Amino acid sequence: MSRLLSRLFGRLPIGWLQLTHSKTRFASAIAGVAFANVLVFVQLGIMNSMASATLRPYAFFQADIMISAPDANTLTEGGNVARQWLLQALADPEVTAGMGLFIANVTWQRADKALVLTTFGIDPALPGFLDPAIAAKAQVLELQNAGLLDRFTRGLPRDEAAAIRPQTPLTFEVSGDTVTLHDTFAGGGGFGGDGYMMVSDQTFLTLFPARRSAAPDHILLKIAPGADPERVVTRLGALISDKSLRIRTFEAAADEDLTYQQTKRPTGIIFGFGVVIGVLVGLVIVYQVLSTDVADHLREYATFKAMGYPQTFFLGVVLEEALILGVLGFVPGFVVGTTILTVMGRVTTLPLQMTASMAITVFIGTIVFSTLSGAIATRRLAAADPADLF
Numbered sequence: 106m107s108r109l110l111s112r113l114f115g116r117l118p119i120g121w122l123q124l125t126h127s128k129t130r131f132a133s134a135i136a137g138v139a140f141a142n143v144l145v146f147v148q149l150g151i152m153n154s155m156a157s158a159t160l161r162p163y164a165f166f167q168a169d170i171m172i173s174a175p176d177a178n179t180l181t182e183g184g185n186v187a188r189q190w191l192l193q194a195l196a197d198p199e200v201t202a203g204m205g206l207f208i209a210n211v212t213w214q215r216a217d218k219a220l221v222l223t224t225f226g227i228d229p230a231l232p233g234f235l236d237p238a239i240a241a242k243a244q245v246l247e248l249q250n251a252g253l254l255d256r257f258t259r260g261l262p263r264d265e266a267a268a269i270r271p272q273t274p275l276t277f278e279v280s281g282d283t284v285t286l287h288d289t290f291a292g293g294g295g296f297g298g299d300g301y302m303m304v305s306d307q308t309f310l311t312l313f314p315a316r317r318s319a320a321p322d323h324i325l326l327k328i329a330p331g332a333d334p335e336r337v338v339t340r341l342g343a344l345i346s347d348k349s350l351r352i353r354t355f356e357a358a359a360d361e362d363l364t365y366q367q368t369k370r371p372t373g374i375i376f377g378f379g380v381v382i383g384v385l386v387g388l389v390i391v392y393q394v395l396s397t398d399v400a401d402h403l404r405e406y407a408t409f410k411a412m413g414y415p416q417t418f419f420l421g422v423v424l425e426e427a428l429i430l431g432v433l434g435f436v437p438g439f440v441v442g443t444t445i446l447t448v449m450g451r452v453t454t455l456p457l458q459m460t461a462s463m464a465i466t467v468f469i470g471t472i473v474f475s476t477l478s479g480a481i482a483t484r485r486l487a488a489a490d491p492a493d494l495f
Contacts, residue, residue, distance in 0.1 A: 123398055124426050134394040138434025138471065139441065141387030145467050146442030148379035150449075150457045155373060157456040158295035159366050163359040165225070165236050165292075165301070166206070168325035169334050170194075170341070171358045173351040177323070178365045180358075181208050181223060181297055185320035186350065193345050194324065199332040200341075204234045205321030207309045210298055211284075213277050220260050223298040224252075226309025226321075234325055238290060239303060245271065245287040246305040250312075252284050255292030258300025259454040279312055294454040296372065325355070388474045391430055395423055395482035420483050427479030431471045438471075439464060 124131050162180055172190055177183025191203045207226030212219050229247050232240035245251050254275075256266040266289055269275050275286045284304070292301040310316055328337050334354040341352050353361065367373035399406070406419055443459040450457035 121425065121429055123402060123422075124429060130394070130397075134390070134430055135434050135437070137390035137394070138387055138430050138475070139436075139438040141383050141390060142435055142438025142467055142471060143442045143445065144383035144386060145380055145470070146438065146459070146463065147445055147449075148376050148383060149463050149467070150442075150446040150459070151455075152367070152373070152376045152380070153460065153463070154450075154455040154457045155296060155366060155376065156363055158293070159363050160359055161293060161295065161456075162223070162225075162301065163355070163362075165239060165290075165303075166234055166325060166355075167236060167327075168204075168234055168355040169328045169332075170200075170326040170338055171353055171355050172324040172326070172341075172345075173322075173353075173358070175349045175351060177351060178369070179362045180323070183322070185322055186324055187347075188319045188321060188324075190345050190347060190350065191324045191326075194326055194341055197337060197340055197344060199329045199337050200326050201329050202231065202233065202327040204228050204231045204325045205306065205318075206323045206325055207306055207313075207316065208322045209309070209313055209316070211279050211302060211312060213279070215260075215277075218260055220258060220300065221298040222255070222258065222300055222302040223295070224302045224304060224309065224312070226304055226306040229305050233327065236290075242288045242290065243303070246303065246308070248285070248287075250282060250284050250308050251304065252286050252308070253303040254286045254289050255300035255302065256289035257291060257293040257454055259294030260299050282312055284308075284312070293456065296455075300454075384470060384474055387434075387471065388478055391427060391475045391478035392481055394430065395426055395479055398426065399423065399482050416483070420480070423479040423483045424476055427475040428472065431475030434475075435468050435471045439467075442467075 124134070159179075172186055172194065174184035174186050188205055191205060194200050195203055204227065209224055209226075211222045211224045213222055227235065227243070227246070229243045232243045235243055239253065242253055246253065254261075254266065254269060256263075256269070258266065265275075269286050269289050271287050276283050277286075278284075284302075286302075290301075290303070294300050304312070306318065306321075310318055326337075328334060334356075338352050338354060342348070345352065351358075367377070409418065439459075446457045446459055449455070
């Protein structure tokens with residue numbers, strides 16, 4: 106390693122030799138940087154999984170515009186909207202179809218645990234509003250109390266989910282009603298439930314008798330090919346009588362939902378602070394190691410300073426140490442972080458995984474905060490007077 110660094114820096118690797126002089130301190134420093142990396146990786150992984158879990162149910166549908174209640178900050182929260190606004194929206198010449206979307210949670214009480222299923226009530230006669238993979242199976246929903254189950258539901262054995270087919274349906278009780286699951290689709294547990302279920306709007310109203318067909322949670326609209334969704338949204342805002350409604354493109358609704366989850370919800374804010382704390386932990390650890398090293402070798406540095414070496418020389422030595430700690434600390438942090446995210450993803454079914462962008466971001470961040478710590482640690486050398494050190 107010394108020869109490699111000598112060729113890289115074009116001089117004796119003083120920083121490497123100082124770090125490795127005390128093996129125990131060097132190992133502790135590497136462990137500290139690795140710990141900070143793991144903390145950042147886990148927090149970033151959870152934040153990314155929150156984004157994926159938030160946007161996942163939007164992928165179940167194909168729509169151009171969504172009409173929601175004024176307080177509908179997310180897909181699964183907020184008041185209802187009147188179906189009459191669907192009829193008014195259809196008066197726009199570029200709106201070609203519309204569907205009311207019903208959403209509520211169903212609890213499947215199993216022998217070992219209760220599973221919470223975010224349930225969507227849709228019109229099976231309008232498969233064009235569904236993802237093609239789900240639309241191909243939607244016809245079965247025309248049967249009373251029929252459903253399609255998310256096969257990646259958290260807490261549901263994979264072999265049991267795989268056995269659900271039209272020939273071998275699975276039934277369970279919901280508030281006195283029997284739901285028959287005829288097939289499955291790809292989903293995955295989120296932060297608001299263990300999985301998802303699709304039923305017809307009529308089945309939904311049977312499961313939730315307090316709800317009314319005239320008041321869905323959202324209204325989905327399709328527009329003519331080539332039409333500009335933003336222009337249609339503007340026209341609908343003038344056409345529909347209730348000016349308090351949130352009329353947005355479907356893409357904008359998903360983006361606003363994600364922004365709300367990350368910036369308004371306590372969980373999103375906490376995870377964001379976790380990333381900041383991880384960076385600060387790494388900054389403090391590297392600074393403490395380098396500051397201690399500078400203090401231990403202050404007389405040697407003073408000798409070099411008395412011999413005429415400039416401040417840039419000392420800065421280079423300390424930055425060398427910082428870069429070594431950053432690079433070597435990143436490697437075990439990456440390995441441990443990847444392992445933790447993989448295990449957490451399997452246990453929770455959340456989309457927790459290490460991505461290339463995460464690895465690159467954390468690596469660059471590690472180098473930056475290590476370099477910053479090194480720059481701060483050299484301030485003591487700049488003010489030191491060799492005559493006062495002997």
